[in-house]
Amino acid sequence: MENINSPVSPKLEDNISTIQARLGNSPDLVIRTYELINRTARVAAIYIAGITDRVMVDDYISHVMSFQALNDHARLAVTPEEVYSYIKENALSIGKEKLVTDINGLLEALLSGDTVILVNGVGGGISGSTCGGEARPVSEAATQVAIRGSKESFTETISTNIALVRKIIKNPDLWTETMKLGDVTHTDITIMYIRGIADEETIQAFKDKLQEIKVDMILESGYIEQIVEDNKYSPFPTMFNTERPDSVAGNLLDGRIAIFVDGTPFVLIAPTTFFMFFHTVEDYYQRYDISSLIRMLRFVCLVISMYGPAIFVAALNFHQEMIPTPLLINLASQREGVPFPAFVEAVLMEVTFEIIREAGVRMPSPIGQTVSIIGGLVLGTAAVQAGIVSPAMVIVVSLTGISSFATPAFNMALSIRMLRFIIMAIAAFMGLYGIAIFTIMLIAHLCSLRSLGVPYMTPIGPFVPGNLKDTFIRSPQSFTRLRKRLVNNSKRSSASPAGKRAAGRKSDER
Amino acid sequence: MFMKKEVIGPNQLLALIILFELGTAVLVPIGLESGHAVWLAILIALPGGIVLYLVFAHLYLQFPNQIISGYTRSILGPWLGWPVSLLFLPVLLYNGSRNLREAGDLLISASYDKTPILIINSIMIIAVMYILSKGIEVFARTAEIVLWIVIIMGCICIIAVISAGLVEYKNLFPLHMSDYKQALKSAYPNILIFPFGELMCFTTILPHFNKSRKIKKTGIAAIIVSACLLSFTHAIEMSVLGENLYSRTAFPMFTTITLVNMANFIQRLDALVMLTLIIGAFFKLTVYCYAAVAIANDLFKVNDTSRLVVPAGVIMLFSSFVSAQNYSEHMNDGKTFLQTILPVFCAVIPILLLLIHLVRRKFGLYR
Numbered sequence: 001m002e003n004i005n006s007p008v009s010p011k012l013e014d015n016i017s018t019i020q021a022r023l024g025n026s027p028d029l030v031i032r033t034y035e036l037i038n039r040t041a042r043v044a045a046i047y048i049a050g051i052t053d054r055v056m057v058d059d060y061i062s063h064v065m066s067f068q069a070l071n072d073h074a075r076l077a078v079t080p081e082e083v084y085s086y087i088k089e090n091a092l093s094i095g096k097e098k099l100v101t102d103i104n105g106l107l108e109a110l111l112s113g114d115t116v117i118l119v120n121g122v123g124g125g126i127s128g129s130t131c132g133g134e135a136r137p138v139s140e141a142a143t144q145v146a147i148r149g150s151k152e153s154f155t156e157t158i159s160t161n162i163a164l165v166r167k168i169i170k171n172p173d174l175w176t177e178t179m180k181l182g183d184v185t186h187t188d189i190t191i192m193y194i195r196g197i198a199d200e201e202t203i204q205a206f207k208d209k210l211q212e213i214k215v216d217m218i219l220e221s222g223y224i225e226q227i228v229e230d231n232k233y234s235p236f237p238t239m240f241n242t243e244r245p246d247s248v249a250g251n252l253l254d255g256r257i258a259i260f261v262d263g264t265p266f267v268l269i270a271p272t273t274f275f276m277f278f279h280t281v282e283d284y285y286q287r288y289d290i291s292s293l294i295r296m297l298r299f300v301c302l303v304i305s306m307y308g309p310a311i312f313v314a315a316l317n318f319h320q321e322m323i324p325t326p327l328l329i330n331l332a333s334q335r336e337g338v339p340f341p342a343f344v345e346a347v348l349m350e351v352t353f354e355i356i357r358e359a360g361v362r363m364p365s366p367i368g369q370t371v372s373i374i375g376g377l378v379l380g381t382a383a384v385q386a387g388i389v390s391p392a393m394v395i396v397v398s399l400t401g402i403s404s405f406a407t408p409a410f411n412m413a414l415s416i417r418m419l420r421f422i423i424m425a426i427a428a429f430m431g432l433y434g435i436a437i438f439t440i441m442l443i444a445h446l447c448s449l450r451s452l453g454v455p456y457m458t459p460i461g462p463f464v465p466g467n468l469k470d471t472f473i474r475s476p477q478s479f480t481r482l483r484k485r486l487v488n489n490s491k492r493s494s495a496s497p498a499g500k501r502a503a504g505r506k507s508d509e510r
Numbered sequence: 511m512f513m514k515k516e517v518i519g520p521n522q523l524l525a526l527i528i529l530f531e532l533g534t535a536v537l538v539p540i541g542l543e544s545g546h547a548v549w550l551a552i553l554i555a556l557p558g559g560i561v562l563y564l565v566f567a568h569l570y571l572q573f574p575n576q577i578i579s580g581y582t583r584s585i586l587g588p589w590l591g592w593p594v595s596l597l598f599l600p601v602l603l604y605n606g607s608r609n610l611r612e613a614g615d616l617l618i619s620a621s622y623d624k625t626p627i628l629i630i631n632s633i634m635i636i637a638v639m640y641i642l643s644k645g646i647e648v649f650a651r652t653a654e655i656v657l658w659i660v661i662i663m664g665c666i667c668i669i670a671v672i673s674a675g676l677v678e679y680k681n682l683f684p685l686h687m688s689d690y691k692q693a694l695k696s697a698y699p700n701i702l703i704f705p706f707g708e709l710m711c712f713t714t715i716l717p718h719f720n721k722s723r724k725i726k727k728t729g730i731a732a733i734i735v736s737a738c739l740l741s742f743t744h745a746i747e748m749s750v751l752g753e754n755l756y757s758r759t760a761f762p763m764f765t766t767i768t769l770v771n772m773a774n775f776i777q778r779l780d781a782l783v784m785l786t787l788i789i790g791a792f793f794k795l796t797v798y799c800y801a802a803v804a805i806a807n808d809l810f811k812v813n814d815t816s817r818l819v820v821p822a823g824v825i826m827l828f829s830s831f832v833s834a835q836n837y838s839e840h841m842n843d844g845k846t847f848l849q850t851i852l853p854v855f856c857a858v859i860p861i862l863l864l865l866i867h868l869v870r871r872k873f874g875l876y877r
Contacts, residue, residue: 318621321778430625430633432781433617436788437637440656444641447651460658461651463521 005104012042012120018103019046019110029110034065041083042120051113053132060115060128064090080121087117088126096129108186138164143410144244146282153243154265158188161260161267164245165192169252173197179210187218188262192248197255202271202452206257221261221268228270231449235418237411238451240269240276247281257452271452275459275471277412278302283474292473299472301406306416308400309346310427310435312393316342318431334390343428345389349397350421352379357401517720520728522650525657526797527712527729531736532660533794534612535705536743537763537787539756546753547685547693549745555697556737559706563729565860566709570716570725572867578713578860579805585867594859598805601855602711603822606798607830608844610634613791614830615837616761620784627831634788635827638796642803642823643816646718649796656789663782664739667767670779671746674770681749699853705740706733707856708794711801760837761787799823 009015016031023029032045045061064087088099096114100106101124106116113131138160141153154161162176173195180186189210193203209228218224225239226232242248243265248258251269259268278298283291315322316331323331338345356375360368380398383389400420407413419442426434449456459467469475518526540548573581579598583591614630622630641649671677699707712729719725747762750769759765767783770776803818812818834840870876 319781321621322781324775324777430630431621432784433622433630433788434633436785437633437792440652440789440792441637441640443655444644444648444652447655448644448648455651457651457655461522461655462519463654 005102007102008100008106008118008123008125010121010123012044012118015103015106015118015125016044016046019107022103022107023110032061036065036083041080043083043087044118044120045115046110046118047115047130048110048113051111051133052115052130053113056130056132057115060130061117064117064126064128080119084119084122084124084126087119098127100125100127111186135160141243144242144247144280144408146244146280146285148285149282150244150246152245154245154267156263156265158190158260158262161245161265162190162192165248165252165258168245168249169194174252177207181210181213181224182215182218184216185218189218189224190260192252192258192260194252194255197253198257199255203257206270206452218261220264221259221266224259224261225268230451234445234449235415236274236446236449236456237277237409237415238270238272238449238456240272240409241266241411242269243267244281250281250284271450271454272456273451273454273458274446274456277409278407279474280408288474288476292475295474296472298406298408301403302416305400305404305407305413306420306423307435308403309350309393309396309420310423311432312396313342313346313424314427314431314435317428331390331392334392337387338390340388341428342393343424345393346397346424346428347421349383349389349393350400350424352383353397353401354417516645516647516718518647518650518715518718520719520721520724522654523715523719523725523728524732524735525653526650526715526793527709527732528736528739529653529657529660529790529793530709530711530797531705531733532739533705533790534609534787535740536790537616537761537783538612539759539762540701540704540740540744545689545692546681546748546756547689548696548748548756549682549741550685550690551693551697551701552737552741552744554693555701555706556734558698558702559709559733559737560730562702562707562857562860563709563733564726565864566713566716567726567729569860569864569867570713570719571722574722575717577717577804577808578710579808581867582859582863585863585870592809595805595809598855599802599809601851602798602802602805603825604829604833604847605708605852606795606802607826607833608840608847609791609794609798610826610830611834611840613787613795615840616764616787617784619760620764620780628827631827631830634792634795635823637792638799639819639823641796642800642819645815646715646800649800650718653793656793660786660789663786664743667779667782667786668743668746670770670772670776671750671766674772676750676766676769677746678749678752681752682745699857700848703852703856704848706737707852709733710856710860711797713860714801714804715797760841763787795826799826 006018009018012033016033020029020031026048028049030047030049034043034045036043043065045057047057088097098109100109100116106125106127109116109127113129113133114127115130116125116127118125135157136155138152138155140151144153152164154164166174171194174192175195176190176192178188178190181189191203191207191210206228210224213224213227215223215227221241225237225241229238231238240251242251248267248269252258256269256271259270261268278295283295286294316335320328335342340348352375356372356379359375360372362368363371376398380394384391384394404413404417404420407416423435423438426438430437443457443461446457447455447461455462458464459471540552569578569581573584576584579591579595582595585591586594610631611627613634614627617630618625618627641652709729716725719728721728743763747766748756750766751759751762755765756762764780764783764787767779770779799819799822803815803822806812806818806822807815834843
């Protein structure tokens, strides 16, 4: 194959033609050749337009080639080697300069947005970081909105994202490690953690896992999430994603690891627990009583969105005696003209709701709202008036739908929505008994999950009384001076330097 | 591959024991002969239950890594020990299947009168198999979480019953001398064996306990808590229903809760009782199934724990509805079983094992 890695040849033309051949004569490849006056050397500056910052490139080139100023003095650089070393020294000022000796390294540098300087007669090149190009500016978080708190959200540029977190945690112990993943895409991945708070073995285990990844592409952090997850067949997400820097900062301070992926504003956080998906950063910004109530409300919503239609179906099919008599008569009269059994009715409405929701998400936002209004009002009212569903079912389904939006984490809300259909089917088949048995199985399943070694149901199974202060409720700051403990269920968590871990821990889980 | 040993902590053991003890015992009438002093009988049986537990715990401390079939063979020698341990298998499986049957029958009488018992029981067995295939650690953690659910539901039920004004103390008092005698008679051995003696199953779970120093404290706390809850629940049931109704209904707790009517709105909390029953029976069943599987694994040297779960579950499922034609026959069998076979395996054999062990150790008969 032609893609063999050859060293940079001393002949400039050869190198240029190799690079052009390797990049398929790409039009965005810019090669500027200079003939240095009075000197024997020819110099080429190569970069790719669009992913580089023009001003930086011009600065860089003019800087490293500033021979003119020295022209009056002795003939400083005559031979190509001298020119090369002169450029090398000058390149120091641009920063991030490195020497490339082979074509692959050169290409990698080019494709990461570097500008490479080649000198005719020298088998090597100097690259300087000039990466830039168009990027979305830091804007307000679109998916995880908070009434109070920082309005910043991550962007698609990894360096910006890391900087956003650094601005919050100004601590030398905030460490990052970078690697490239994806055999084709060469995506930049950065792991961030706070040394001394995050568990070192967990970090090491996680890094090993990342190194083992052999995939062609990493287009979004979701790729990493799916590859790294221990429980691939579980409906529940074991990694948290956020686009809020303050949320990442809070989780880092809890001893978690953040994974930044270039090209996406969604940063992964691991290890997670089930309850983390129902917490928001805002809980800590508001007063504790309000936050606690809102948190409990979220858990109520969780129950409603999971069991709402299922319990309704079960009560109508199997347990009519559970419903108070006047209400039962009311319900029965509503369902008088409805030709379907309750389960079919519920599935019909739930599926309609899902279709409206999905269509609304994909549509451009002005049309999207129209879809929801038309779908919601027209279908709901019309379906009732046409006698296809009963009004009570519409209420149950819409309540369920709204409740599912009260879960702050979108991926968790999706899992719950999926389970809702299963539970509904079971309720139609076996009533409350089926629901109970399925719930026990579900709890067992949740208990069997682990996220990077931390049991998923941590504060309640295994029971960690200290963490309960910040799970279902958010107790006042003065009660929660200790940071939550990430139980790792092995001896080492107790054996690790306890003093360091326990010292001055503040509680926050985001 | 090296598998990390599964461990359960004190909280989890506590939760498991409480759920196991409450299991079906809160639902069915226990200590039939004790009359209206049933709550007293439970408390009288409590010390005996603790002593029995201490026997199990002591045996565990002597042989920390072995389950009951393991140390039976160590104590009695392989030739006698193996068959004796083998005898535990049918007892555990049958007793587990009895729980299944009771749960299934209650469900049928409550609201599934058109569903075959096979379907109801097999759904529960499938859940048992699923949870056991996840391992004892997951099971213990599940118990920990579910205990909270049970406590919340129990509180709601009890508050509902009390605030509906159904409790009548004249059904509980006065207690005469004869009542005390009756209570004592039904406490030993009936209540001692069911539900306390059934803790024998935990001899297979204790080796997973990670803080062996706390084993006695945890167990005793769990037994006291569950005995108090049991006694309280049965006292409420008795006070609401009266002695006559209590002894005639198959599921006194269920009958009690159907009487609740608050403001014509909160009328029937049957669902809560049914959920309690399902959870209790489920956990008891799972513990039995686990015990049987663990003993079978140990006896037949099967290394993969989850391989025998399916056969054990299927046996339980079938014996649950093959063993008796109807519920009264089932109850009759139960009485005989409770009076003859269960005491031997729950109390006599473990106590004998401990005595033989002490004698052998004292006289240096272990090689």
